[in-house]
Amino acid sequence: MSPGVTIRVRLWAQLRDAASCGEWELELPAGSTVATGLESVYARFPKIREWDRSLLLAVGTEYALRTQVLCEGDELSLMPPVQGG
Amino acid sequence: MTFPPDNPSQIPPPMSSQTELNLSPDPISLSAPVPGHCGAVVEFYGVVRAREGEGEIEAIEYECFEAMARGEFEKLFAEARRQWTLDRIELRHRIGVVRVGEASLWIRIRSAHRAEAFAACQWIIDGMKRKVPIWKRPVGV
Numbered sequence: 379m380s381p382g383v384t385i386r387v388r389l390w391a392q393l394r395d396a397a398s399c400g401e402w403e404l405e406l407p408a409g410s411t412v413a414t415g416l417e418s419v420y421a422r423f424p425k426i427r428e429w430d431r432s433l434l435l436a437v438g439t440e441y442a443l444r445t446q447v448l449c450e451g452d453e454l455s456l457m458p459p460v461q462g463g
Numbered sequence: 464m465t466f467p468p469d470n471p472s473q474i475p476p477p478m479s480s481q482t483e484l485n486l487s488p489d490p491i492s493l494s495a496p497v498p499g500h501c502g503a504v505v506e507f508y509g510v511v512r513a514r515e516g517e518g519e520i521e522a523i524e525y526e527c528f529e530a531m532a533r534g535e536f537e538k539l540f541a542e543a544r545r546q547w548t549l550d551r552i553e554l555r556h557r558i559g560v561v562r563v564g565e566a567s568l569w570i571r572i573r574s575a576h577r578a579e580a581f582a583a584c585q586w587i588i589d590g591m592k593r594k595v596p597i598w599k600r601p602v603g604v
Binding site: 390391392434436439440441455457458461462463 | 509
């Protein structure tokens with residue numbers, strides 16, 4: 379069995395408020411995607427699932443699709459719709 | 464007298480409470496020097512309104528994912544330069560608490576002609592509101 383990957387999850391703005399938690403480390407099976415990571419986040423913080431349809435997702439500092447495979451050390455950001463200006 | 468006047472008492476009587484016209488040989492102040500090949504400077508301020516959503520507010524607190532925001536702004540600037548011929552783009556966005564009446568956003572674009580500068584200014588602001596990770600939280604609702 380191949381080793382898993384450890385990533386860091388970050389919640390931004392209203393999502394952080396909803397979870398009362400900003401970031402944590404998450405261990406996932408090797409080959410996990412952003413979607414797999416999301417399910418782990420929802421399992422820990424069910425309130426965040428309510429945002430699912432409007433979530434913006436990034437790996438590192440680039441927007442990511444749910445199909446993107448996560449690598450060791452990646453930082454997965456969950457963001458509400460942006461509101462600059 | 465420069466325009467806008469440094470001394471408010473020099474402002475001519477307004478045409479109405481909502482318009483003002485000044486036809487004068489006096490210089491018009493520029494916010495920064497403009498090179499000779501540029502004929503247009505578009506400058507925009509986004510200002511915090513007293514009313515946000517359901518009620519009155521005192522301020523807005525802005526939060527930013529800075530490393531990503533810088534990258535997204537750079538992409539917007541590069542795409543704007545691809546679409547229009549622009550001499551210079553400058554943008555400032557405040558982070559943290561910005562009180563009502565203060566500017567949270569400032570953008571200034573220089574180009575040879577006005578159409579490019581107006582279009583790029585609008586396009587960059589629209590793009591920012593879709594892509595740049597900045598969020599706001601009303602203060603004092």
